[in-house]
Amino acid sequence: MPHLLLRRRTYLSAAAMVLSIALGTFARTPSDIQYPDGEEEWYVVKMQDTKCGYMMASADRKGDEVHSQVRMSFEIARAEATVKITMDQSYRETLGGRPIAFSHESTMGQMPIGHSGVIKDGRLTLTTMQAGASRQETMDFDPEIKFAWGQLLEQRKRGLKTGTEFTVKTYEPSMKPDGPVSMTFKVHGKDRIELDGKKVDAWRVTATMQLQGMPIVTESWVDEDSTPLLTTLDMGIAKITVVRSTREEALKGGAPPELFLSTFIPVEQRIDPEAREVTLRLRLPADDPRKLPELPKTGMQSFRRINDHEGLLTIRRIDWKKVERASAGAPSAELREYLRSSTMLDLEDGRIKKLARKAVRGVKSPADKADALRKFVTDFVEDKSLDVGFATASEVARNKAGDCTEHGVLLAALARSAGLPARGVSGIVQIPEGYAEGHEAAFGYHMWAQVNIGGQWVDIDAALRQTDCDPTHVALSLLPLNDEGILDSIATMLPLLGRLQIEVVEVK
Numbered sequence: 001m002p003h004l005l006l007r008r009r010t011y012l013s014a015a016a017m018v019l020s021i022a023l024g025t026f027a028r029t030p031s032d033i034q035y036p037d038g039e040e041e042w043y044v045v046k047m048q049d050t051k052c053g054y055m056m057a058s059a060d061r062k063g064d065e066v067h068s069q070v071r072m073s074f075e076i077a078r079a080e081a082t083v084k085i086t087m088d089q090s091y092r093e094t095l096g097g098r099p100i101a102f103s104h105e106s107t108m109g110q111m112p113i114g115h116s117g118v119i120k121d122g123r124l125t126l127t128t129m130q131a132g133a134s135r136q137e138t139m140d141f142d143p144e145i146k147f148a149w150g151q152l153l154e155q156r157k158r159g160l161k162t163g164t165e166f167t168v169k170t171y172e173p174s175m176k177p178d179g180p181v182s183m184t185f186k187v188h189g190k191d192r193i194e195l196d197g198k199k200v201d202a203w204r205v206t207a208t209m210q211l212q213g214m215p216i217v218t219e220s221w222v223d224e225d226s227t228p229l230l231t232t233l234d235m236g237i238a239k240i241t242v243v244r245s246t247r248e249e250a251l252k253g254g255a256p257p258e259l260f261l262s263t264f265i266p267v268e269q270r271i272d273p274e275a276r277e278v279t280l281r282l283r284l285p286a287d288d289p290r291k292l293p294e295l296p297k298t299g300m301q302s303f304r305r306i307n308d309h310e311g312l313l314t315i316r317r318i319d320w321k322k323v324e325r326a327s328a329g330a331p332s333a334e335l336r337e338y339l340r341s342s343t344m345l346d347l348e349d350g351r352i353k354k355l356a357r358k359a360v361r362g363v364k365s366p367a368d369k370a371d372a373l374r375k376f377v378t379d380f381v382e383d384k385s386l387d388v389g390f391a392t393a394s395e396v397a398r399n400k401a402g403d404c405t406e407h408g409v410l411l412a413a414l415a416r417s418a419g420l421p422a423r424g425v426s427g428i429v430q431i432p433e434g435y436a437e438g439h440e441a442a443f444g445y446h447m448w449a450q451v452n453i454g455g456q457w458v459d460i461d462a463a464l465r466q467t468d469c470d471p472t473h474v475a476l477s478l479l480p481l482n483d484e485g486i487l488d489s490i491a492t493m494l495p496l497l498g499r500l501q502i503e504v505v506e507v508k
Contacts, residue, residue, distance in 0.1 A: 035061040035095065036068070036149075041227065042250040045074045046241040051254035052076065055242055059149065065100065066093050068148040075256040076238075082256050086112075097150030099141075099171075106174060113343060113392070115173040126173060128343050128483070130392055135343070142180045144169045155185070155226060160203045162189040177483050183209045193221050195229055195243070202229050214290070235497060263445065263497075264431065269504050270441035271430055271472050276317050278471040281503040283310040288499060296478050298425075298450070299457045300471065312505065315471040318458055324367040326454025331421055335452055338421035342482040344392050345413040345422075351397040355380070356417035366453040369418055370460055370467065373451075377411045377462035384463075404447045407462040411449040412481055421452040424479035425459065426493060428500075430472035443502055448473065 036059035045053040053074025060067050073086045086107045092100040103116040114129040124141040127134055146154060151168050158164045164187040169180040188204040195202075202221035209216045220231040231242040238257065271278055284292050291308040295301070299318055305311045331339060341347035359376035360369045383401035391399070393413030396406045408424050415422035428443040448461035448469070459469040476493045 036066060037061065040247070042245055042247045043228075043231075043242045044245045044250050045072065046243065047074070047076065047238045048257040049239075049241070050257045051252075052256050053254065054250035056247075056250070057148075061095075064095055066095060066097075066149040067091070068093075070148070075254070077256040077258045091147040091149070093147050093149045097146055097153045099145060099147050099150065102147065102171075104172070104174060113174075115177075117171075117173070124171075126177065128173075130343055130346070130394065135341075139178065141171075142169060145171045145180050147171075152226075160187055160205075160222070160224070160226065162187060181209065183207050191221060193230055196245075200229070214293070238498075264442040265428065265444070265500055265502050266442045267430075267502050267504055268440070270433070271470075271504060271507055273430075273470045273472070275471055275507050277506075277508040278315045278504070279506040280313045280315070280474070281310065281505050282313055282474075283501045283503075284496070284499050285309070285501070293493075293496070296475050298459070298475050298478075300459055300469065300473065301475055313474060315474065317468065317471055318456075320367070320468050323453050323456070323458055324365065326366055326456075328366050328419070329454075331452075335421040337482065338423050338452065338480070339416050339419070340482065341416075344409055344481045345416060346392060346394045347413065347417050349394040349397065352393055352413050352417055355397055356414040359414055360418045366420060366451075369420055370415070370451050370453060370458060373411060373414050373418060373420075374460045374462050374467045377407055377414065378465050381407055381410065381462070404463040408447040408449045409481065411460065411462045415449065415451045422481075423450050423457075424448070424481045425450055425473075425475045425477070426479055427474045427476040429461075429464070429474065430470075443472070443474070446473075447479075450478075 038058065038060040040056060040058040043055040043057075044051055045055055053072065055070070055072045057070050058068065067090065069088070069090045071086075071088045073084065075082050075084045077083075084107070086105075088105045089102070090104075091102045094100060099119050101116070101118045103114065105112050105114040107113075112130075115126065116129070117124050117126045119141050122141055122143065123138055125136065125138050127136045146168055147170065151170065154166065154168055158166055165184065167182055167184045169182050171179075172181055175181055184207070186206050186208075188206065190201050191204045192199055193202050194200075200223075202223055205220045205222055207218040207220065209218075216233075218231060218233045220228050222228050227244070228242070229244045233240045282292060282295075284290065286309055288309060292305070292311055294305070295303040295311070295313060297303065301313055301315045303311055303313050346352060355376070356373075359373050363369050363372045381396065381400055381402055383399075384403065391402055391406050391409065393410045396402055396410040397413075402410075412422040412424055424447060426447050427445070429446040429448075431442055431444045433441075446463070448459060448463065450457045450459050452458070459473055459475075460467050461469050461473065476496060
């Protein structure tokens, strides 16, 4: 599948962040006032009941501070490729639980992205680092935010009693860089669970995070010291299980689960790629507790809700003759947001500037620029690889490798550098013939870019070699690709993963 290269690890990296927050609140320490002394807790990470990685949490007192760390590493399989995702978080807090500093490093590509922060006098100085470059900003820091040790102190105040419920604010720059993330914990009572072949009694605790009105629920079973024994998170495309173990068991090799071919969405008929207009019925199962989210209105698509679980989506090709008549003009204040540099789209990188100039040399109109940029990125990414992680534009500019996300991210960066407002789109698209084994046709998760021409957002897809995108491109979530949090960008997609059903209603 050389040009349709679909993505899962963005959502799985977000899942790792959610798990680290949930596990950080319930950690092993006696209920009396005793400070940590360097103990480590190790966990096996499973997806689809297959061991694929490990998680480690530790805490230690250092003078008048408590230092804690959470490390997570796992692998997934995408067809014949294997992708590794890592996350390393460390925190410094006072003995009373007040945040002092933190550092986070995550790797979804070949180059890690790091965030570090220092909190002083109610202000956070946040530094973001990638590919040897760094950017810094200062902002207000919510005094109610707590890191791992502060969260544990909050839990100690309440203890483990059925019906206990409380909310904790924490901070994760990869999820939401401009403010706190809130998680509500509830103790439900004791259950008897199986652990290492033995039956044990454990307290069941749920942790619920609200993102754009959608609940993300983590379920944990903890012992009397509040040590997590078993934690689960259902992300639709994958059920993630974290099980307490020994260090030796946690670090043993595993078998990465296949999360590529298994997540295609079958449909009954194949859509002609030359179609001008397509109407699809999108639905979730009738017994699903979540409702079908509102899908974004774009230059190509409009959505009409039928009920909580069902809606009609009409997708029309962009009128490129009209787009070609649009002239360049000064961007509005709103569009200037889509011309700025960010961690994902590092416009200050010399390679990005050079590639953008090369791609549009001799090209004048905005429509011709968009077409030239799309063709340039399609050819520039030589290694159409499934084993590259969620790389930034700077990384793609160096490595010339990646799947649909790398094509989309580089295209958006070059477009901005060339003066075209640009953003990303995460959604689904009809996959090429021959790749949906056992099905006549299917849709798969995909990413592409949009550029703004004459006040209209226009879809362009470098991975599928389409400047004039076919009407099987279903936009599920719009991605600003600035320094917004990852879960904020994809929140509308989470109820759909692994649950969405599609019916082709009409093709024109």
